[in-house]
Amino acid sequence: MPVLDIAKDVENHTLTITAEFRAPVKRVWAVYADPRQLERVWGPPGYPATFVDHDLTPGRRSTYYMTGPDGERYGGWWQITEVDEPRSFRFDEGYADANLSPKPDLPVSHNVYSFISVGDTTRATYLIAFDSAEDLQTVLDMGTEEGMRDAIGQIDQALA
């Protein structure tokens, strides 16, 4: 398992994930820069993502939707704020409806993804900050709602 650490800091409403990949930094960067690769890895199990717009350039807005097992679409957007290829990029992320219109009432996260070379591998650090502990809690609760419905839902169905 390439995940090294997942740290949740509810007090500071931030989450930090560290992972290590057996590939050079440039290769890992390409996963995020190329929408066709990004959509293969974005979205939880059973919720494949489709990026409609994606360009890792400051000021650009990415839009995507994830398709649930019931065919329902869950939208999201990224607003790219800073890019230092291939070391790091910053973006804000929020939710959107099925037509990709942003949902302004839902929390927006501020994200910094950075990549450093460690020997033959890439150490990736994902920093996700929310404006308040309440926002963080809302997102964690929504994870229950949307994110893992497939993995858990399928089992629940089988148990029912």
Next chain:
Amino acid sequence: MDRVDAALHALSDRTRRDILKRVLAGEQSVTKLAAKYEMSFAAVQKHVAVLERSGLLIKRRSGREQLASGDMDAIRAVTSTLDQFEAIWRAHIDHIDELLADDPPPKET
């Protein structure tokens, strides 16, 4: 890998979720299970082994047959302690890992 890690990894694959669903419905032989998928017997057996290691599936031998069933208690334990957020991130990182493994890195220029 701890138990939750192993279970999340096991659940990150569609075929394994499908296998688990089938064995939760009732014990069945690995041979019969494998016949339901288009992949090779060895590939199905590998998925079964991942599920078994995760503790979600139990295998026993009956004569020449290997019988698989789902461990409901293990599944309940995992899903109740499951941290949703962590699950999503682990899946994301696993997917990247798979993508990188699929597609060997281009030579550095």
